[in-house]
Amino acid sequence: MSAETAVKAFKGLESQDLRILLVIEAAMTKHEFVPKEVIVKFSKLNQEEATFRLDRLHKFRLIRETKQPYLGYTLNYAGYDCLAINAFVKAGILEAFGKPLGVGKEADVYEALTPEGRRIAIKFHRLGRISFRQTRIKRGWTTEDVNWLLRSRKAAEKEYEALRLVYPKGVAVPKPMSQNRHAIAMGAIEGAELAEWREIPKPEKVLKEILSNIRRAYLKAGVIHADLSEYNIILKPDNHILIIDWPQYVTKKHPNAQQLLRRDIENIITFFKRKHLLKIRTDKALAYVTGKGKCLQPNLLYKGG
Template structure:
């Protein structure tokens, strides 16, 4: 994401947003969207469309290819702006702050939103940062859609995570889902710090609390699928579990393997750091 996204967002015009929307829409059908298709979608003439695109190119919000014809496409910077624009129009987000988290497949910004300027977080999915071949092979939620763009892969990821949070909250200690659009989710700010970077005084209690949340999620028909010490945040009241786009249901063909791996990752961490030993079969039997 561009470092100056708040500044660019304030400067970008409605006509520029219209051109970005045209490219996004037509990327369903083209690897590089022809200039004529953009003009037809926006109802701008070719000269005006070209002028708007030149400004977007200058800000690196679109990419241009002239090898066989003049075509354009957007990447995450423009996609971020389109999602942010939707949130602002809906009143979900009023102001965007600093980056508060960066993962291999996401970037998280702090923000305020709603009529009371509530402190929230915006998570922008980043599945397309890796090779799309890897994405399509490793992500169950893509199914057989191997023709999808990287942007759409991230859009599916955000929808899945929002769906999971909606099913889990508030029975399970997860961030509250507030809104989502394209590849971005607005949610409550996670409390505490990542388990991986914190040393606790009562590790037995925290382990029990984490397993209890996993049990609650399982009873609601959700298996995390990628659980580790990096996506469990702990605080004085307990814990919050984040990063749910790879969730599976107990009916999934690989549910047993995914569930075992989730539990094993957590038990291995507490065994390694706190010398706490639990029998994984007993833990799984207690949960399932």
Template sequence: MPVPAEYVRSLHAYELRVLLALERLMRRYQWVPLDVLKSATKFSESELSYRLGRLMAMDMVRYEKVPYEGYALVFNGYDSLALHTLTRRGTIQALGTLIGVGKESEVYEAMGLGVVVLKFHRVGQRSFQSVRLKRGYMPEAGHCPWLFASTSSAKMEYDALKALHPAVSVPLPIDQNRHVVAMSYIPGVNLSQATVTEPQIILDEILDNIREAYRLGIVHGDLSEFNVMVDEGQCWLIDWPQWVETAHPNADEILGRDIVNILQYFKRKYGIEYAFDEALARVVE
């Protein structure tokens, strides 16, 4: 879960300065040494120790002795920085309840100008190696904390939504800061949990949306029944951080996999037979 809202509200300006300094320094250090952090914040040792103690009590910062003594920003601290910025911008006013959990994300309702959705990207918590292999934005080598990988994931998704909306039925992108994307609320339920009354219409609509995205130069890259929302005959394609350009050398293979996933789901659940070659021709025509 993201950090409790009362923790964010209670943060002192000095504690925000510590979090921001850690965020900056963690691009160079896995664990930021105390003397480096002291120099960056310009705090006395006693003031810095007090602020670090409070942040560690709120599980925003962690301390480690191995391989050397140092401090690191963790997701609760990163959540706090993102929520603080989104609130200051006027994007959100309050954080609501958890409405969805993915392999690498948590999705919450929030209040902005009406109900909005906040998607907190959590890249690599399960398997660093699998993420490094699959994601083009992960560096080949070197230090890449999950925080910054999650920010890259959020930016990828936000950029896709901006490029696709409104031609493709996707959430409206509202804002993005660090690893958090703010977007419009989508009604309905996940396709994997629904039983639709006219599955052929929904399948056709999904394929049409894949086609429109393809025309805009984008392939979803991770499409399945788990990344489609449906409501009263409408559908929306969600979860876009793994998209690739149609010019990508593996784009055809990735597009084919997306289409196969959808066709197999509708065949398995609804008995709809739809030839892959026909579906592919419909998308790339």
């Protein structure tokens, strides 16, 4: 589900609506669907007011309703999005939303503005959502379904952590600004995924810049991206790169650190070999990145191409 629903609904929400969402969120640790009477009780609203708010939120598609075996409600992604948006607004980080920057399976990224008019990006993580019907058929009502909420929040926490570790060390990543629930606020960047560029001016320079950033993350912050590919590298219009999408990072102490680092490097090398006919040996690149060797000039496989 795209964050569009939340972005549109948020403007119309009143404090009582947000209070209801917060109550449902808190009670979701105990119930997959929070019984209506529990919501009424903890919201401290009267029955009539709470019913009105629940119907509204349901109409905005921010919550899901069940009537069996009891009347209850649960947040869906849009409701969770609204709570994160509200937190950013209250913290003075977010003023307005712009266009979507990337909508996919595991995340929704939106352009936004701060109260000072600076452009930022808000990334909403989307993980582990099991469809309503599937859960019901396979397992009956269980609290396992709230895993999507926890897993998405964990992903955002990890990604924010990674950005906070590498950004101050000068690694080319978006500037981390804030994190709340399953969302992170970061500096907005221009450009497109490396995979999308049909032609790259000076690909050997770009490859060297990528390797030097992997090296900096590893040597100065002890961080390995662990999901690096041409899809998670943005090439900016000025022909410099940024590395994005860090929720699966590991530190160099991780038992698989060396394999993951090697795989990151191989992914990049394979891409440059296939698409830009540049050849560089993995062990040499690995030695460079881990501080044991000097950077090598990537060799052109064929002239022309």
